[in-house]
Structures are given as C-alpha cells and as structure tokens.
Amino acid sequence: xxxxxxxxxxxGCFLHFVAAYENKTASQCFKVERGQPKINLNCxxxxxxxxxxxxxxxxxxxxxxxxxxxxxxxxxxxHIPGVPLxxxxxxxxxxxxxxxxxxxxxxxxxxxxxxSYVMQASMGRCENQYSDYLHVDYSCIPQKEVFDICDTTDxxxxxxxIRSPNYPNHYPTNQKCMCTLEAGWGTNGIDLTFHxxxxxxxxxxxxxxxxxxxxxxxxxxxxxxEIFETKVNVPSRKIDLYFFSDDxxxxxxxxxxxxxxxxGFWVNFKFTGANIRIxxxxxxxxxxxxxxxxxxxxxxxxxxxxxxxxxxxTTTTIRQPIVKxxxxxxxxxxxxxxxxxxxxxxxxxxxxxxxxISSCIHLxxxxxxxxxx
Numbered sequence: 355x356x357x358x359x360x361x362x363x364x365x366g367c368f369l370h371f372v373a374a375y376e377n378k379t380a381s382q383c384f385k386v387e388r389g390q391p392k393i394n395l396n397c398x399x400x401x402x403x404x405x406x407x408x409x410x411x412x413x414x415x416x417x418x419x420x421x422x423x424x425x426x427x428x429x430x431x432x433h434i435p436g437v438p439l440x441x442x443x444x445x446x447x448x449x450x451x452x453x454x455x456x457x458x459x460x461x462x463x464x465x466x467x468x469x470s471y472v473m474q475a476s477m478g479r480c481e482n483q484y485s486d487y488l489h490v491d492y493s494c495i496p497q498k499e500v501f502d503i504c505d506t507t508d509x510x511x512x513x514x515x516i517r518s519p520n521y522p523n524h525y526p527t528n529q530k531c532m533c534t535l536e537a538g539w540g541t542n543g544i545d546l547t548f549h550x551x552x553x554x555x556x557x558x559x560x561x562x563x564x565x566x567x568x569x570x571x572x573x574x575x576x577x578x579x580e581i582f583e584t585k586v587n588v589p590s591r592k593i594d595l596y597f598f599s600d601d602x603x604x605x606x607x608x609x610x611x612x613x614x615x616x617x618g619f620w621v622n623f624k625f626t627g628a629n630i631r632i633x634x635x636x637x638x639x640x641x642x643x644x645x646x647x648x649x650x651x652x653x654x655x656x657x658x659x660x661x662x663x664x665x666x667x668t669t670t671t672i673r674q675p676i677v678k679x680x681x682x683x684x685x686x687x688x689x690x691x692x693x694x695x696x697x698x699x700x701x702x703x704x705x706x707x708x709x710x711i712s713s714c715i716h717l718x719x720x721x722x723x724x725x726x727x
Contacts, residue, residue: 376400376494377410381434383441383487384474395468397494404466405494406522406620408549409459413451414475414485415443432489441487450477450485458612460582462492463550464522464620500620503597504531507634510538513625514632515549518566518597518618522550524605525564525618529597530644533634536592537625543589544625551581551619554604563602566619567647569594574647577619580609591625596637598648 382393397405417440431444443449453475462468472488500515501507516533518525535544546568554563555578562578570590597619605616623630637644 375405375496375499378492378494379432379434379443380490380492381432381437381441381443381487382472383438384472384485390471390473392469392471393488393490395462395470395490395492396466397492398466400494401496404497406464406466406497406500407462407468408493408495409463410491410493411451412457412459412488412490413449414453414477415447415449415487415489416477416480416483417441417444417447417486420444420446443487443489448477448480448483449489450475450479452478458614460550460552460614464517464617501533501632501634503533503595503634504529504636505634506636507533507632510629510631512629513623514630515620515622516595516632516634517620521618521620524616525599527599527601527603529599530639530641531597531634531636532641532644533595533632534592535595535623536631536633537628538631540591540625540628542626542628543587544591544593544623544630546586546588547622548577548581548584548586549620549622550583550617551577551579551621552607552609552614552617553578553599553619554607554616555579557607563604564599564616565597565647566621567596567598569596569643574643576647580614594643595621596644596647598644 376397378395378397380393380395382391384391395407397407399405430446431439431442433439433442456473456475457470459470462470475485476482477485495515499511500517501509502519503516504519519529519531520526537544551566553565555561556563560579562576565576565578568575568577568586568588570588570593606613607616608614623632639645
C-alpha cells in the first residue's frame with residue numbers, strides 16, 4: 355500500500371518529484387507440508403521501477419485461541435492475500451519480538467528481493483507457548499531516490515538517501531567521492547539515518563580502513579565497522595560526506611555474532627522545514643581534505659596524525675637509540691637543537707679520545723729522553 359503520495363518539490367528553477375514508497379507485510383506459518391518454512395520479501399516492482407528493502411519490524415505470533423468469534427470479519431486482521439488467516443497477524447494475538455537475534459535481517463536490507471528460512475520458537479512473553487507464524491513489516495524505497503555518492507548529481511530534494519557504489523553488493527576499491535548537502539534555510543540541522551553501514555575496520559587497533567566521513571565545518575567524524583538504524587543530527591545547514599576505500603579488496607569481515615559482507619552504506623538525509631541541495635562527485639587524491647585524512651598515522655587511535663617531530667617553539671628534538679651508560683649530549687644545528695647520541699656515534703667518539711691520550715704520552719716520553727741526555 356502507498357505510504358505517501360508523490361510530492362512536488364519546487365526550489366528556484368528545479369522541479370523534482372519525491373516518489374512514493376510502499377509499506378508491505380509478509381507472513382509465514384511454521385507448519386508446512388514439505389521442507390523448512392521460508393519467508394519472501396519483494397520490492398522488485400513498485401510504482402514505475404524497482405525498490406530497495408528496508409526492514410521495519412519482525413515478530414512471532416500465536417493465532418490460537420483468538421478471543422473474537424471466527425466469523426468472516428477480516429478487517430481486524432492484517433490479512434495477506436494468499437496466506438491462511440491463521441498465519442496472519444491480528445491485534446489480539448500474543449506476539450514476541452525477542453527472538454529476532456536468531457535472524458540476520460541485514461542480508462535483506464537494500465535488496466530488491468530476499469528469501470529467508472524461518473523457525474518456530476517458544477515465546478517467553480506468551481507463557482512459553484510456541485509461535486504459529488512469523489510476521490514481517492518492511493518498506494520498499496524507490497532506487498531512483500537513492501543517490502550514488504560517486505555519481506555526478508546536482509538536485510534539490512525534500513529528503514533522500516545516499517549509498518555507496520554497487521550497494522547492496524560489495525563496494526569497489528580505490529573510491530574517493532563526496533556529496534555536499536545544503537539546506538535552503540532554517541536552523542534545525544540535517545538529520546542522518548544510517549539504515550546500514552558495513553565498512554572495513556582494522557581488527558587490531560580498530561581504526562578505519564574504508565570509511566564514510568561527516569565533515570561539519572572543521573569537525574570531521576569517520577564512520578566504519580557496522581552500524582544499523584542509527585540516527586545522527588548534525589547542527590548545520592551544510593555538511594560534506596566523504597567516502598574512501600583503499601586498494602585491498604576485502605569483501606567480508608566478522609562483527610560480533612556474524613560474518614557479514616562489506617556492503618558499504620545506505621544513509622537517509624532530511625532537513626525539517628526546508629529542501630536540500632545534494633551535489634555529488636568524485637574527488638582527486640590531492641583533494642586537501644581527503645589527503646589530510648588518509649596520510650599515515652603514528653598512533654592507533656582514529657585521529658589522524660602525521661610523522662612530525664616534537665616541536666617546542668623552534669627547537670626540534672630528534673630521538674635516537676641511547677647506549678646504556680652513555681649520558682653525553684651533543685649540541686648541534688640551529689637554535690641549539692639537542693640530539694641524543696646513538697651507539698655508533700658513541701663508539702666513534704671513544705676511539706677519537708683514546709687516540710689523543712696516546713699521542714700525548716709519546717710526546718712526554720720523548721721530552722724526558724732528551725732531558726736525560
């Protein structure tokens with residue numbers, strides 16, 4: 355069924371329709387004649403094109419006993435054509451959504467179609483009775499309303515979404531792209547909803563390998579790892595989103611309970627009370643913001659640092675290995691910069707000193723011989 359009617363967005367000379375999206379339901383009985391029961395979600399054709407699945411809710415339900423007479427009044431129930439009434443959700447059914455950990459619904463997010471095996475469960479909220487059906491609510495978002503962050507785009511919209519290239523499949527390597535979001539007016543800030551984000555993260559130090567960065571003025575925040583259905587408000591009328599992937603084609607990573615495909619990201623954006631201009635493009639490697647964020651780091655934190663020495667005013671301290679017992683210091687260079695002497699330097703200095711003492715002894719010996727004569 356339609357959730358909204360098409361809305362005409364007018365801003366300057368641009369005209370853009372925000373297409374309607376559809377809310378759908380699916381339900382599956384656990385008692386089937388053959389095989390294991392499975393549930394099907396389908397957004398392959400909505401309005402005038404394909405859609406993307408966005409999960410809303412899922413729960414187990416028990417249809418017996420129902421308190422109202424089993425007459426032909428089906429208006430109380432969410433009856434799905436072709437599905438038996440006993441497999442459809444009704445308001446008085448006992449339901450339990452606590453078993454959703456048994457399902458990885460993220461594998462369906464963003465796809466046109468999805469099929470998943472389901473299993474009967476004991477419902478703790480229903481006196482441990484076994485469920486009769488599984489009910490799923492989901493939305494179909496038009497693909498044409500989801501902008502690729504690496505495609506050239508310049509439009510005014512009321513709201514929309516941004517995705518990584520090739521989403522919901524694995525994103526390509528060596529991607530360097532950005533989108534600028536700018537509201538026409540207002541002070542409410544831009545609302546971002548991360549429907550899904552799966553980007554590679556370093557397992558050892560937890561830093562981002564591939565990342566999506568939110569830039570708000572001078573503030574920069576990288577996002578990577580796994581994020582699902584998370585909302586962020588950025589208190590600004592204008593933000594930049596940067597996407598970076600390195601040259602290594604790692605398409606899977608283990609996060610907590612599941613090994614997940616690195617699908618990339620799908621982020622919704624909107625600004626209450628105003629239209630938003632979205633401008634997307636690829637950026638060169640020498641882009642100042644991008645080059646600042648991808649240069650080598652010397653720490654294991656997510657903050658970006660470079661290989662700069664410790665600086666106090668104009669004095670530079672260069673650290674080198676110290677030989678145990680060698681406490682000598684040598685002043686060199688401009689502004690009396692201090693260098694701690696290393697092992698090889700210490701050996702050379704010792705040899706030089708010994709040679710000087712030996713010369714003095716020979717000279718004194720020669721003078722004594724001359725006096726004795």
